[in-house]
Amino acid sequence: MAHLKQRTAFGKPLIDQSSLLFRLADMEMDLQTARTMLWRGADALDRGAPDVVALCAIAKRVATDNGFRVANEALQLHGGYGYLSEYGLEKIVRDLRVHQILEGSNEIMQLIVGRTLAEA
Numbered sequence: 768m769a770h771l772k773q774r775t776a777f778g779k780p781l782i783d784q785s786s787l788l789f790r791l792a793d794m795e796m797d798l799q800t801a802r803t804m805l806w807r808g809a810d811a812l813d814r815g816a817p818d819v820v821a822l823c824a825i826a827k828r829v830a831t832d833n834g835f836r837v838a839n840e841a842l843q844l845h846g847g848y849g850y851l852s853e854y855g856l857e858k859i860v861r862d863l864r865v866h867q868i869l870e871g872s873n874e875i876m877q878l879i880v881g882r883t884l885a886e887a
């Protein structure tokens with residue numbers, strides 16, 4: 768947000784480009800969705816709910832896919848600066864990418880949820 772307000776291109780701050788506001792809105796929706804699924808998974812664990820495995824698999828996939836997508840979008844919105852190590856964004860993008868693979872890859876999360884549906 769700070770960068771989009773401060774950076775001017777084509778005669779006005781980037782924040783005034785409505786297409787970029789749409790991108791920011793999508794990023795916010797991705798983050799809110801990820802947090803909601805994380806809380807649902809944690810709540811299912813606390814309660815020992817019967818659908819805990821599927822909910823945690825959904826939470827893991829949504830949080831890691833959305834988190835990566837939002838960080839990657841943030842880098843893009845910084846233009847060339849986003850790619851420079853001094854800004855720290857490229858490190859966040861690299862660090863988040865591995866979570867789509869670690870602790871059970873996101874394809875395995877799909878497998879878990881798909882099997883749950885098939886067995887229901």
Ligand SMILES: Cc1cc2nc3c(=O)[nH]c(=O)nc-3n(C[C@H](O)[C@H](O)[C@H](O)COP(=O)(O)OP(=O)(O)OC[C@H]3O[C@@H](n4cnc5c(N)ncnc54)[C@H](O)[C@@H]3O)c2cc1C
Pocket residue numbers: 865868869870871872873874875878
């Ligand atoms: C930085 C880092 C740290 C790690 N730390 C640890 C650690 O501390 N402890 C530990 O035990 N492991 C660790 N790992 C290993 C990690 O858990 C595995 O990399 C991960 O589980 C994926 O397994 P794999 O690499 O063997 O991929 P593979 O099993 O070879 O899978 C390759 C691709 O095929 C997909 N795939 C595989 N099987 C299926 C299927 N049945 N259906 C659909 N798609 C499928 C996968 O999702 C993936 O996209 C680490 C990995 C990294 C990169």
